[in-house]
Amino acid sequence: MVRMGRSDRMTATPASSRKRGRSPAGSEDDDNSRASKELTCPICRDRFTAPHETPCNHRFCFKCIERSLERAPVCPVRNCGTYLTLESLKPVTIDDRPEKGSNSRIPDSPQSSGRMGSPKASALGWPGSSIDAVHGRDGIAPVSGDRVRGLLQGDFIQNMTKEELMQLRHGLGEVIKNNALKADNELVLRSLEKFRDARIEELNKLQREVDILKKDVSILSSRTPSRKEVAEDDAFVRKLDKIRNNVGDFEHLWINEAYGPNRQKALDRFSVHVNHFTKYNRLELIASWRHRRRNDTDHSSLSGDTYTQANIVSSIELDKECRRVATAGVLRQIKIFEVDNLRDRSVKMHFPIQEFATKAKLSSLSWNKHISNHLISADYNGVVSLWDADQGEIVREYEEHTNKIWSVDYAKASNIFASGSNDTKVIIWDSLQEASVQTIPSEDSPEQNRAQVCCVRFSPESNSQKIVFGCADSSVHCYDLRYPRAPLFSLRKHDNAVSYVSFISSRQLVTASTDSTLKLWQIEDNSQELVRTFTGHKNQTNFVGLSVHDQFISCGSEDNKVFNYYTGISKPCFSYSFGGSEPGSDEDMEASGAPHKPFVSAVSWHPTENLLFAANSQGSVRMVKMV
Structure with missing residues (x-):
């Protein structure tokens, strides 16, 4: 074992002894360091600028x-974490004069050095004004950027009196208010x-219209040179009214019309509207008859069904040559009349040329537009029947629906027809086949997207594959049969069930609803526009019929009237009432104790003449003419 000599022991001082041992000089340095820290901001590690003290007795530069x-509302000193706000800070005075015996150097104040500076800063014992810090005078490191603004603002606020601060706050308030x-x-x-x-634009538009x-x-x-002679004519006065x-x-x-694509013909087109609307004044009765049971030949022997129960005529349809008109309803009978016989006013009582019984109450009829003797009917049991109208025999029955069928319609110039039912389906059929061709919506469509179908109608174009149908959920859908997975478009402006749809042309469609309105739609390939809403008739519960002819739209009403609208005018142009003195009129129904108020239940225009067929819920059928 080697023994350590004295000289060795003198030089081998333990590390702990060195750490704990302090020389007098070292003690003085520590005091100076501690004093320096008390004059230094813990954040920027520089001497205080506009010092402020927190409620937890920590001091910082105001900007620091x-x-x-702004980052966190707590004291930044480690292990403190006191919640702070700017309002909880208060300005303080830092006395940086050294204790007695200290050798630390005190920089000259601005006043003692003879330089211009803040008097209050010198009185508070600051090492110099912020101007000195900015310019790096008296040994203070120069600063720049955001700190320059902070230093100057700190000096400004520090040197203001309370009264001056209040004035400043008031001035800032006035600035904000202003x-x-x-x-x-x-x-x-x-x-x-x-x-x-906007008003200038309206004025310019009005001026353009005035010029036109x-x-x-x-x-x-x-x-029109002879205006005075025309103005005295009674017919002219009625039209003007x-x-x-x-x-x-x-x-x-x-x-x-004035803003249309062809301004040169705008006046002519508007003249057509005026002349067409004023040309007709009323609907005049031509013929009347009753849709009644077989052998009920006189009014005194009418069966109980006619007077005490509803005898609703639900459908009136003309064949392709417009020679025959068929009626059907809840009496389980189809009756066919000759139009020429009905025109003969000398005939007082009209009889059908064909009639045949059905198995159930009927809701709708449609003639084949290609084969003149083919007629289809739809009934309350969900069955579609194809009839040979010449023979009065059923050719074929279609039974794929599971509920009441409301509407059937043949496509133009083909054997294809469609049926719409309460089972939410539109089924497409071919009269040459026993089974259906397709179903809309498809079987895999979600149940929540389905609704009871009230009416169906094919587009009037001869080669069209489009079909439109209205539903009980107030919607109207148009499908292309070649792409049946989704509708081409849907219309949803009605407030209640859509009971009828009818085409005015391939680009104009009319819909009727139990919200007592008709709506005219402009339908293009990529857009559908609601053109006009027609009001005036009453329809809240029943199916009252809808038919169009030569820019006129006719529909029934629950006050037992037929209303005529012109496509360009939202109010009715004239109406026809079923009330009168003949047997089966409103007065007779009320006197006989009929259980319900009669209403018009079906209407149908002759496609080439101004003849309108209408029927009501008491089995009364009328042929009227627009005059």
Whole structure:
């Protein structure tokens, strides 16, 4: 074992002894270091600028603690974490004069050095003003950027009195208030400018319309030199009154034509609307008969079904040559009449040329547009029957529906027909086949997307594959039979069940609903526009019929009337009432104790003449003419 000599023991000082041992000089350095720390911001590690103290007795430069609180509202000193806000800080005075015996150097104040500086900063014993810090004078490191603004703001606030601060706050409040007032004024100004621009645009539009009107008036004035003679005519006065009663709708018609694609023909098109609308004044009765049971030949022996129960005629249809008209309803009979015989006013009582019994109550009829003797019927049991109308025999029955069928319709010039039912399906059939061709919606469609089908109608185009149907959920859907997975479009502007759909043309469609409205739609390949809503008739519960002819739309009403609308006018142009003195009229029904008020249940226009067929819920059928 080697023994350590004295000299060795003198040089081998333990590390712990060295760590604990402090020389007098080292003690003085530690004091200076501690004093320096008390004058230094814990965040920026530099001498305080505008020092502020927290409720937890920690001090920071104002800008340093402000930035820290933006990140987190707590004291940044380790293991403190006291919740802080800017309002909880208070400015403090830092006395950086050294204790007695200290050798630390005190920089000259601005006043002692003879340089311009903040008097309060010198009085508080600061090492110099922020100007010195900015310029790096008196041994203070120069600063730049955001700290320059912070230093100067700190000096400014520190040197202000409470009274000056209150004045500053009041001044800032006034500035904010003035700015808010300016913003409000700017908002009002912008609003007024928009209102002004809109009115100027309206004025310019009106001026353009006035200019067009002046030209049209000038053109027509040159065509009618004898205006006074015409104005004295009674018929002319009646027509003028009709225009005045619907002046708003006619203004829209003229504007639509005036801004149309062909301005040269706009006046002619508008003239057609005016002349067509005023040409007819009423519906005149030509013939009337009753849809009654076989052998009920006189009104005194009418069966109990006719007077005490509903005898609803649900469908009236003309064949392809318009020589025969078929009626059907809840009496389980189809009756066919000759149109020429009905025109003969000398005949007082009309009888069918064909009639045949059915197994159930009927809801709808449709003639084949290709084979003249083929007629289909739909019944309450969900059966579609194909009839040979000449022989009065059933050719074929189709029984794929599981509920009441409301509507059937043949496609134009083909053997294809469709049926719509309460089972939510539209089934497509071919009269040459025993089974259906296809079903819409398809079997895999979600149940929540289905609704009871109230009406079906094929597009009038001869080669069209489009079919439109209305549903009990107030929607209308159009499908292409070649792509049946999804509709081409859907219409959803009605408020209740859509009971009828009818085409005016391949691009115009009319829908009827139990919300007491008709709606006219413009249907293009990629857009569908609601053109007009017609109101005036009453329809909230029953199916009342719908038919179109030569820009006129007819529908039944639950007050036992037929209403006629013109496509360009939203109000009825005239109506026809089933009330009268003949047997089976409203008065007779009420006197006989009928259980319900009669309503018009079916209408159908002759496609080439101004003849309208209408029937009501008491089995009364009328043929009227537009005159």
